[in-house]
Amino acid sequence: MTEPVFRFAPSPNGHLHLGHALSALLNARAAVALGGRLLLRVEDIDQTRCTPDLEREMFEDLAWLGLHWEEPVVRQSDCFAFYRQALERLQDMGLVYPAYLTRAEIKGFVSGREAEGVSWPRDPDGAPLYPGDGAVLSEDERKRRAASDAPFALRLDMQQALTRIGQPLFWEELGAEGPALFEPGRKISVEAAAWGDVVLARKDTPTSYHLSVVVDDARQGITDVLRGQDLYHATSVHRVLQELLGLPVPRYRHHRLILGKDGRKLSKSNRDTSLKILRDAGMSHAELRKRIGL
Template sequence: MNYRTRFAPSPTGPLHLGHAFSALTAFDRARARDGTFLLRIEDIDRPRCKPGFEAQIYDDLAWLGLGWPEPVLRQSDRLDAYAAALARLAEMGLTYPCRCTRRDIRAAVSAPHGPAGPVYPGTCRARPMAEAGPGDAVRLDMEAALAHLDAALPGFTETGPAHAGRHPLDPAALRAAVGDVVLARRDIGTSYHIAVVVDDAHQAITEVVRGLDLFEATPIHVLLQTLLGLPVPAYHHHRLITDDTGTRLAKRDDARAIATNRADGATPADIRVMLGL
């Protein structure tokens, strides 16, 4: 099978050196395997996404020496595909509408914090999808999802240096640390979790290259892939680029933006050296 990977930034701010490391890592892995590197624009959070930031993504990546097939997939063009995936899970009886706010969840229980946020206490779990309204989020009923798979729980292969090997899904961990994860936010009608698994399948991605901070979210994605009958790619979670205090870089840190380094006279080769590439 032809190797295919992707870099999938959100146009909510300028790309920084952490983005450069991720994009270059994915591009280099594809080139070393005579494969394909794709660019995807994850712009489902429309209020925060800006056309100027999207244009800057193309400019910065091209300056780094990266190339990709056209046209670029933009998630805002694929809302129908995400809605179809949600409808399929609803038909399987695995979702329910939720009207709870973050404040409601915090007030209901001192919940542990998992990769998708505070573990939901199940306040709305008994509500049927027929009651869903425009003010509701949609959640996965984790217990029902695990029961649906029964003994056929999948796993995934990790190729990154920190957790290399085969990782079977752990039902107890999914219950305790993930719980009834949100599959569709009330403001955008979908979620990162649904969009990413649907798009990775649509683009025939064979290895997902992304930061180590997303390793704990991978069981959510593998569970959804299995429920939806989608292929499970390999995953490569790479190290994170941090500042002098060890804090992961954020888009608001303009001093480490690719564009700032360009303006200061850095070359693409300089960026690779700075990143240890």
């Protein structure tokens, strides 16, 4: 067995919370338990929301957690050329198309169909599948938007991608903590069609999470992806992209989530209690570990 390589990959677009602490510490513990390495990747694609101040505070949080990682730290903002190359390969396969519908237009169309009694399909995250420009826009309007340099998203034609692959895909799912780290994995069937035509890039953003994460994991030699259960179903999309791009396939380990009092997972956007607030309030490492079930 090759040396295990884990990674923790936070985004400096808000303050880290207890869920990030759990993920960071589980990756660190797994790397030690399995005699492997831990890398840190800064996922700062969103150059508007990701700021130097937030990145500095993120590193302070990780140091407070006692996390140790190898240098140099990889930043996605330095890797746009690699994402562009991957996107161009998929475009050369004829698997990527520009989509001009706005979020409001998608929402309006789907709401209208559902009001008519149509059960519109939704992806595992609950978002409605993309209906296609032709379902909403006339041919003249589609041509007008293309000619006027209107905003667009570049989407993967999922059905064409699966047809090109032509065989069932799987991933290996293993345990994320404790004795389960050492137990045999399970073979999980990929169900990528449930995601529809996912976004790979936008006019003003050269990549998406789905595209960048598979490129980064391959470039960094990641063997074990240990991340939250909320990304379990997204693994199907990642396996499709790995297969199309000829990338190595890591083992996957999806850990439990830290939930708020209302039962939802913690989120930066909901301003859930940050690690900075907790450490400024004097929380000890022992209290933190107890709080997150370690």
